[in-house]
Amino acid sequence: MRIEVQKEKCTGCHLCEMVCALFHLQVINPSKSAIRILKDDLNTDTHTPLVCRQCKKMKCLENEGGDETSEVTKFIWNKQRAKDCPFDGLTVFEETAYHCDLCSGEPQCVSVCTSGAITIKTQISRRRKKHEI
Amino acid sequence: MPFQIRFAKIDLTEREVSIEDFPEEILTKYLGGRGMNMYLLAKRFRPRMDSLGPENPLIFGTGFLTGCLNLGSRMNISAISPETGYLGDANMGGDFGAELRYAGLSHLVIVGKSKDPVYLWIRNGDVQIRDARHLWGLDTVETQRAIRRELGEARVQVACIGLAGENMVKFAGIRTGLKSTAARTGLGAVMGSKHLKAVAVRGTEDLHIENPQGLLSYYKELIKGLMERKWIQALGRLGTPLMIALGNTAGFLAVRNHQWTSVGEAGSGLVAENLDRYSTGMVACWSCPVHCRHRLKIRGEKDKEVYEEGPEYASVGSMGWKIGNLDLESILQVVELCNRYGLDAISTGSYIAWVMELYQNGIIDEKTIGFPLEWGDSKSIKRIIHIIAQREGFGDILADGYFARGRLPPEAEQFLLQVKNLPMEMTDERLTKSFALGMATASRGACHMRSRPSLDILRLPSSLLEKLYGGEVDPDFTSYRGKGRMIWWHEILYAVCDSLGVCRFMTVFSSPNAPQYKEFNDLIYLSSGRRISEEDLKTVGERICTLERRMLALWGMDRKQDSLPFRYFEPVPEGPAKGHQIDLAGFNKMLDEYYELHGWDENGRPTQEGVKRLEIPL
Numbered sequence: 001m002r003i004e005v006q007k008e009k010c011t012g013c014h015l016c017e018m019v020c021a022l023f024h025l026q027v028i029n030p031s032k033s034a035i036r037i038l039k040d041d042l043n044t045d046t047h048t049p050l051v052c053r054q055c056k057k058m059k060c061l062e063n064e065g066g067d068e069t070s071e072v073t074k075f076i077w078n079k080q081r082a083k084d085c086p087f088d089g090l091t092v093f094e095e096t097a098y099h100c101d102l103c104s105g106e107p108q109c110v111s112v113c114t115s116g117a118i119t120i121k122t123q124i125s126r127r128r129k130k131h132e133i
Numbered sequence: 134m135p136f137q138i139r140f141a142k143i144d145l146t147e148r149e150v151s152i153e154d155f156p157e158e159i160l161t162k163y164l165g166g167r168g169m170n171m172y173l174l175a176k177r178f179r180p181r182m183d184s185l186g187p188e189n190p191l192i193f194g195t196g197f198l199t200g201c202l203n204l205g206s207r208m209n210i211s212a213i214s215p216e217t218g219y220l221g222d223a224n225m226g227g228d229f230g231a232e233l234r235y236a237g238l239s240h241l242v243i244v245g246k247s248k249d250p251v252y253l254w255i256r257n258g259d260v261q262i263r264d265a266r267h268l269w270g271l272d273t274v275e276t277q278r279a280i281r282r283e284l285g286e287a288r289v290q291v292a293c294i295g296l297a298g299e300n301m302v303k304f305a306g307i308r309t310g311l312k313s314t315a316a317r318t319g320l321g322a323v324m325g326s327k328h329l330k331a332v333a334v335r336g337t338e339d340l341h342i343e344n345p346q347g348l349l350s351y352y353k354e355l356i357k358g359l360m361e362r363k364w365i366q367a368l369g370r371l372g373t374p375l376m377i378a379l380g381n382t383a384g385f386l387a388v389r390n391h392q393w394t395s396v397g398e399a400g401s402g403l404v405a406e407n408l409d410r411y412s413t414g415m416v417a418c419w420s421c422p423v424h425c426r427h428r429l430k431i432r433g434e435k436d437k438e439v440y441e442e443g444p445e446y447a448s449v450g451s452m453g454w455k456i457g458n459l460d461l462e463s464i465l466q467v468v469e470l471c472n473r474y475g476l477d478a479i480s481t482g483s484y485i486a487w488v489m490e491l492y493q494n495g496i497i498d499e500k501t502i503g504f505p506l507e508w509g510d511s512k513s514i515k516r517i518i519h520i521i522a523q524r525e526g527f528g529d530i531l532a533d534g535y536f537a538r539g540r541l542p543p544e545a546e547q548f549l550l551q552v553k554n555l556p557m558e559m560t561d562e563r564l565t566k567s568f569a570l571g572m573a574t575a576s577r578g579a580c581h582m583r584s585r586p587s588l589d590i591l592r593l594p595s596s597l598l599e600k601l602y603g604g605e606v607d608p609d610f611t612s613y614r615g616k617g618r619m620i621w622w623h624e625i626l627y628a629v630c631d632s633l634g635v636c637r638f639m640t641v642f643s644s645p646n647a648p649q650y651k652e653f654n655d656l657i658y659l660s661s662g663r664r665i666s667e668e669d670l671k672t673v674g675e676r677i678c679t680l681e682r683r684m685l686a687l688w689g690m691d692r693k694q695d696s697l698p699f700r701y702f703e704p705v706p707e708g709p710a711k712g713h714q715i716d717l718a719g720f721n722k723m724l725d726e727y728y729e730l731h732g733w734d735e736n737g738r739p740t741q742e743g744v745k746r747l748e749i750p751l
């Protein structure tokens with residue numbers, strides 16, 4: 001399971017950021033959200049959601065070794081890992097990186113994204129799509 | 134204490150800043166946003182205050198729920214208006230309000246005047262006054278870019294003025310982002326008079342929420358229900374221009390300064406669907422699930438490709454049919470021009486319509502203006518916007534808005550259609566009587582956002598209307614019966630919305646079942662832990678309306694100023710609304726009903742008893 005982004009649909013409402021912090025940290029603080037909206041609001045006005053892609057091969061943890069399966073369920077990460085992510089998929093604020101733990105299977109951000117810019121992609125549906133093609 | 138609301142007092146003359154908390158008692162009386170702004174304005178209110186003098190307080194106020202999981206995240210900016218000389222207040226969307234909240238502040242009260250141009254830099258409760266000499270002269274988008282570059286933070290939000298505000302054009306607005314503007318009543322000129330180019334803000338503080346899990350579950354259900362509504366879906370797909378086709382078919386557009394009320398077939402190019410040609414997607418204000426604005430790619434000045442947001446129904450009308458311009462591309466370009474200069478597109482269109490009619494009637498000529506000013510001539514429209522913003526030649530006269538009449542032939546004044554010195558807008562309200570009453574009674578002058586019951590055009594069943602409004606209301610929008618009640622009810626609801634930061638479009642505006650007091654109460658309780666009854670919340674709305682009314686009364690205004698321009702009492706000459714006009718007896722009946730429900734006297738002045746009951750601080 002992962003969050004799929006279609007940036008052209010993103011309206012820049014920032015509800016995803018707000019609910020992410022609220023769910024995990026019980027406060028509203030867009031700076032402490034695992035999903036973040038990169039804004040180009042004074043130029044093309046396009047907004048790009050950036051979030052962990054749940055890569056199978058986790059470049060972010062490559063230098064550490066250890067158990068990856070327990071790390072993927074954690075929200076608070078070491079900020080060093082953000083540098084190792086090739087997709088800029090982690091939010092860094094002050095000394096912490098915020099990592100998308102998929103909210104134990106029910107991503108909060110997806111449930112408030114009314115434009116459909118972020119959706120849940122399960123491996124089953126990915127396979128199905130392949131099959132259809 | 135969680136859910137803090139505090140304000141910064143900034144004196145630009147003394148270069149002093151202090152930060153204070155609002156007492157709990159004041160919070161529950163006014164909440165935030167417009168309500169709190171009115172309280173702060175009333176504390177400094179003097180009827181003879183010079184709107185462009187250092188003592189006029191420029192007040193920025195975010196809604197009580199702005200920055201929370203809210204239905205929008207709006208804010209109000211208020212002061213004494215340079216455009217009207219009376220109450221100045223404008224509501225603004227975008228991201229600025231939420232950012233201010235995350236910086237730990239909800240309100241700013243800015244007084245004094247700086248010697249040199251400055252801007253404010255607010256970061257997590259720290260307020261700095263910084264040099265802005267290098268920014269003076271930049272347009273509103275360049276200013277925002279320059280400040281972000283200078284501060285090195287992409288997420289900085291900036292509210293600023295353009296050339297119009299710097300030159301104290303009396304209908305200059307305050308802008309943030311590509312489109313959001315606190316536009317009406319000329320608050321950009323107040324900012325210009327203080328030599329304040331911009332306010333920049335960045336906030337990374339936690340906003341504490343009383344019941345995080347409860348709020349999360351409630352909010353998800355709330356927006357799910359909202360997004361299932363057809364009106365909301367249409368708004369999210371087409372934006373507010375969706376109203377254009379109906380306005381044209383029914384006949385409530387202010388065509389060529391209200392000479393007609395429909396453009397018939399000629400208006401087919403302006404329908405909302407045609408914006409798809411320019412749209413590259415939809416954009417939302419902070420915390421809004423609806424996303425009612427287009428992201429547009431257009432050809433701007435010097436044929437350069439530029440991105441814009443919007444446009445609103447109001448801007449299309451003001452730069453469109455109101456001035457005889459039915460070319461969508463030209464409308465988008467001139468709206469962009471107004472945005473860059475930081476002009477209120479509604480007032481700008483209305484003043485241009487005024488001088489176009491003067492030109493049409495030979496009251497002023499090409500020699501006075503400097504060029505011919507025919508209806509719908511897009512080149513002349515651009516030209517006149519340039520000279521207004523730059524205060525050049527005839528533009529310097531027109532830049533004074535209502536007050537320009539003193540520098541024009543005496544017969545010019547009657548063609549400036551206005552209420553309380555604020556010009557009429559892009560719609561003509563002769564057909565829809567409730568709308569007409571709203572325009573006549575709005576506290577900031579002719580304005581549809583104070584009370585417009587958009588759902589009046591839906592002809593809803595009388596039983597439903599009676600239940601909603603608590604009294605009899607005629608479903609026919611051309612009837613006067615019960616329309617005083619309708620306007621009273623919406624005016625109070627919208628005052629509450631403005632105090633919470635809720636957008637009109639997500640409350641009872643065009644849909645009778647949209648969220649209102651109950652849902653607002655739930656959001657207040659889950660977010661802040663404050664339990665306010667529905668009745669108390671209505672009282673907050675009443676208090677705000679009566680406080681604004683009290684200020685108007687201290688300016689010597691009463692029933693006489695709750696009127697409409699002469700054209701409203703004449704029949705529409707042709708088109709779908711042909712023959713419709715405002716009947717004085719019917720109008721007076723609505724006015725009586727409206728005053729009575731507000732508890733004001735027959736002249737529309739708050740009574741001693743009402744002032745006491747609502748604890749009005751004036």
